[in-house]
Amino acid sequence: MRKYLMALAGALAFTTIGVANAAAQQAGAAAPKDATITAEVIDLSCKLVHGLSGPDHTMCAQVCADKGIPLALFSNGEVYLPVSMGMPGDGSNAQLKPFAEQKVQVKGKIIERGGVKAIVIEEIKKS
Numbered sequence: 001m002r003k004y005l006m007a008l009a010g011a012l013a014f015t016t017i018g019v020a021n022a023a024a025q026q027a028g029a030a031a032p033k034d035a036t037i038t039a040e041v042i043d044l045s046c047k048l049v050h051g052l053s054g055p056d057h058t059m060c061a062q063v064c065a066d067k068g069i070p071l072a073l074f075s076n077g078e079v080y081l082p083v084s085m086g087m088p089g090d091g092s093n094a095q096l097k098p099f100a101e102q103k104v105q106v107k108g109k110i111i112e113r114g115g116v117k118a119i120v121i122e123e124i125k126k127s
C-alpha cells in the first residue's frame with residue numbers, strides 16, 4: 001500500500017510538471033538568453049510620453065524613479081524592461097538610478113514575451 005501511494009505521488013508530481021511546462025509553452029515563454037547590451041538608462045514615462053531623455057533630463061529621471069516610474073534600458077531603438085527572477089520580484093530603480101540618462105553596458109538575461117523585451121540585470125557599468 002505504501003509503495004502504491006509513493007508511486008501515485010510520483011506520477012502526480014510528474015504530471016504536474018508536464019502540465020506546467022505545457023502551460024509555459026502555450027504562453028509563448030522563451031527561455032532567458034544570456035546577453036550583453038549597450039544601452040541608455042531612460043525614464044519610461046518621460047521618454048515615451050514626452051520624448052525626453054539625455055543628460056539634460058537626468059534630474060527629472062531620478063525624480064520620476066523615486067516616484068515609482070520604472071527606469072528602463074533603451075538599446076538600438078528598443079526598450080528593455082528590467083525584471084527580477086525572484087517571486088515576488090525586486091524593483092530595479094535603485095540599481096539603475098545612479099546611471100539615469102547615461103550610457104551603460106549591461107550583462108544579463110533577456111526574455112521576450114508578448115512583444116515585450118525584458119532583461120534581468122546581472123552586471124551594470126558605465127559604458
Ligand SMILES: [Cu+2]
Pocket residue numbers: 043045046060061064
Ligand atoms: Cu522624467
